Structures are given as C-alpha cells and as structure tokens.
Amino acid sequence: MSITVVGSLAYDAVKTPFGQRERMLGGAATHFALAASFFDTVRPVGPVGGDFADADLEVLRTRGTVTDDVEVIADGKTFFWAGEYGWDLNSRETLDTQLNVFETFVPKLSPAAQACDVLFLANIQPELQAQILDAVDGPAFTALDSMNLWIDIARDALVGVIERVDCLILNDAELRQLTGKPNLVAAAREILGWGPTAVVAKQGEYGAALITAASFFALPAFPLETVVDPTGAGDTFAGGFVGSVAQHLAGGVTDEVLCRAMAYGTALASFNVEEFGTERVTRLTADEIHERVSALHGFGRFTLQTPVLTGDRS
C-alpha cells in the first residue's frame, strides 16, 4: 500500500509572537508526508530548486518516505513563502510568495507514484490536480485540498476536480466561499451533491468537522497551553487523516474509518503547532500519537442520564 501526495515543497520564513525562522523546510507536501509516513509509504510529487538542501531531502525521507518523485530543477529556486501571525495565531498575513520552480511545474508521476492506493492532492492549481487525477491508476481513496485563491480565479476548474475525488478537505470559510452558502452544514451538503462522499471542514484552533451523507462528526483541536507556529497544521492534519484512512482500506472507507481518521489528523496537527515548521513532527513517535488519540477519545464523551424535564411531566 502507498500514498502519493502532490503539492508544494518549500522554504518558509515565519514570524509568530513566540519567535521566528528565516528559512525553514515547509510546503504542503512536506507536512503531509511527515504525518502520513507513520501509516504507509508516502511518495511526494513536486519540484524543488538547486537550493534545496540535502539535509532537507533527508528530513523528507523520515519514516521511509520515498523521494523519487521530487524533481530537482538545478537552475531553479525552491518555492518560498513568508508570513507573520497575529497575537492569538488566528490571523496571519502573507508577506511574500515566490512560486519559483512551481511557475512552470508539470507533474510527472513515476509508475510507483501512479500505482498509489491513496492520492492526496494538496493545494495547487486545479488544472494540475486534474492532470494528476488523469495520471493515476484508480486509487482506492482520493482527497483534495485547495484555497481561496483558486475559488476566486479558477472556480469552475476547482469544482471539476472536486467532482472527481472522494473527500474534500477545506477550511470552513473556504467551504462557505466555494458554495456561497453561509451555513457550514448546508455548504457541505451541497458539495456532497457534487460527488465526494466526505467533506472535512478545517476550523483551526476549533478543530475539524466531518460531514458525510449519514454522519456529522467533530473533534476540537487538541488542547495545548503552548502553540508556537500553526504553519503546516492543515497539511499535517491531512497527512494524519489520509494516512489513517490508508491503513483501513481493506474494509472500505466507512464512516467509522473516517471518524477514526479525524482523530489521527487532529493528533498529528497538534504536534505540528508545538514547534516551528517540521521540527516537532520529524522526531515524533508513534507512542506520542497513540497517547493523544486516546485522550481525544474522551473529550466529547458524556454519560447520558435522562433527567425528568419539566416538559416530560406535562
């Protein structure tokens, strides 16, 4: 079994109230791979420049991730993003985006990447996502992320690829924007009508919600007293979520499988934000993940004990 992820491999400059990094390993495919590598063999697909350090390629290879599909463009520069977060980390400003090698990126998948069991299309142009869907050999589960930019400038193409995947993973504000529906449940139901069988709404510090035809499921973000850098949290969530699904394909992607995957995504994301960039998840252990998933198991639990309400007596 294997997972192919197509998306950015990047260098990030990040400033938060708790510190800053001038140039750290980042990118959606990177964060996704570091999380999903706990569950299965991951193959990231994406370009880097000649400036991409060997040490960072080694980080990408953590837990067996195969980097054969990372295309090194020797005379190009790696995608670069710079941003700064506000006081409570709920707002962030993009200070700089340099597409660099991504400007002319044409995805080429190796046979092994094409033969994946699970495909994650991280946030890139919808047209590229469509090309990749054309290129893979019918994976058992496909999930897709996107962003407000593509809703603004390439909505039709985006809707076209959403129609072709099993699961859409998007920020809740983007789900509203995409559908024009202010209500999250209504927005998710609309998208379920387009084709996907599951919609995951990422809600930042409030956690995430899953909506399928038959289920609503939600988990809070894992409660942390110290959050240092949210960069990559969404992609780390996706890596834990999609990775967990990949481990349970044999019985079909049931709601039970998806709900459990939400817990793994939530746990993985909670580690990501504890330190800058990839620092925490790179050295994360399986025991640490199990511990947080077990804790999450109790966070929404209460004992039902039907009281006699006044209305019952009438």
Place this chain on the structure above:
Amino acid sequence: MSITVVGSLAYDAVKTPFGQRERMLGGAATHFALAASFFDTVRPVGPVGGDFADADLEVLRTRGTVTDDVEVIADGKTFFWAGEYGWDLNSRETLDTQLNVFETFVPKLSPAAQACDVLFLANIQPELQAQILDAVDGPAFTALDSMNLWIDIARDALVGVIERVDCLILNDAELRQLTGKPNLVAAAREILGWGPTAVVAKQGEYGAALITAASFFALPAFPLETVVDPTGAGDTFAGGFVGSVAQHLAGGVTDEVLCRAMAYGTALASFNVEEFGTERVTRLTADEIHERVSALHGFGRFTLQTPVLTGDRS
C-alpha cells in the same frame, strides 16, 4: 430546588440575513430562564418598564418560571438593544443600546430568590453581581457570565466576582482578553487559579469547551442547516448548562455532571438559533431536547483501533 438568575429582561430589534424583528422579547435572563425552566423552578431577577407587555410576562412564565422578582418600574422603559448580523452570522454590530430601567437598577431579592440552590449571574455590572453574591444564602452552585465592556472598564471588580463563583461562562475571545493570554487553555488555567472550579468557553458556531482542573471537554455546536438568529444563544446555552447542573446537585458537581450539562447547554442553544428571539424555545418540548442530546452523544465518538504505525516497528 430552584435557580435564581439575575440579568436583563429586554426588547430587541434584530436584523439577520434571514429576516428581522422590530421589537421582540429578549434579554439574558429571559433566554436563560426559558432554557433552565426545563430543569427546575427559575426566578429571574431584573427590572422592566411600564412598557413591558403582559403577554411577554406570560412567555417568561413558561414551564413554571416565577416572576415575583421581576420589578416593574411603571414610569420607566424596558432595556432595549438593536443589532444587525453579517452574512455568516459570525459578526454582529450593535446599532443601539438603551439601558433605560437598568441605569438605576438596584437588585432586591425576595426570600425565595435568596434561598436558591443555584445562582446564575448573567452579564451585568460586576458591582451588581457582587451585591447579589452578598445577598444569596450560599447556593450550592454559582455561575457567572460577563462581556468585553466590563473587562475594559471594570476589570478589578469583575475579577473580584469571578473569584467568588464556581463557574465562569464566557466567550473565548473574552477569556483571552480577561487574562491577557492568547491561548485558550492557558487562559482557562489562569482563571481556575483565581477560584472557579470550571471555565466554559463559548465558541459560537464552533460550540463550547469546558476546562476544569482535571478535564478538558468540548462539543461542537449542533449542526443545523438553517440558523436564523443567534441572539440569546449564549444565555440559552447557560440556561441548559446551569439547569442540568441543578438537576444533579445531590451527588456534587463532578466533572461528569458538568460534561453532561455541556450537552444540554449545546442542545438548548441549537433550538434558540432556529428562529428569532424566544420563538423556538418557548414552544420547545422535552422530547426534542432529549433527541438532540442523544445525537450529540455520538458526534465526537470514534472507535479506537490501534494501528501499527511505522514508529512502532522501529
């Protein structure tokens, strides 16, 4: 057993994307009482003007609520609030606030209101909240709400009353503002150090979280495809939460009691937002509440099935 609530009884003018009301029954004590009345006898304490309609007093008496402590100031006018909500109902603008009879309000509690088992101090001046704490005969459980205004202009007095109650119920942004801590868990822990044994963070459409010394608990808002008017949702939540606690005082206010109360608060609030003002909760039935609490029981549940993560093999 009985619950005393001190807070506003009001008329509201509300405009949402789904309609508007020029003058509808509202106020924190009103919404609280309508919800809490399912659980116990409620005594709202607060002033109204000579313009307060008998029909609205009747609404307040729904499910046995005792209005002996509603002080009618014949030559005064009832508190009035006007507001308008944005597209996704997450933002609202206050267009008008007329304190009217609340400007000179001095709470006077009847012996029955003083002898309450549970006290809820809705959002009013902290000095008045302190006077009421002085006046009651040691209720078994006390909870308090407040708002950003009092954090801005009367923080010391507010902290003084928070130190004296069992439970603080506040919007999450206000918890951050009150403590100066951007992190919700850290903010709640700080407040637990002041005296309360429980902190409830209201998170609007994202639900609510409960933090005690030993527990973290969270529930999403009940998923609705149609939300019409969020006015009073927080006080309706408080009514369900505090009401449920009131029903289980005999065994002590354990974390189990508080977690279950979160579910009742969440369920009650979800009905409140389905229609304008008090319209939905006034005609709500106990069966409808039970049904939503049962559904909430499943929203954060997943089956633990420890997979073999890559890190486990090393």
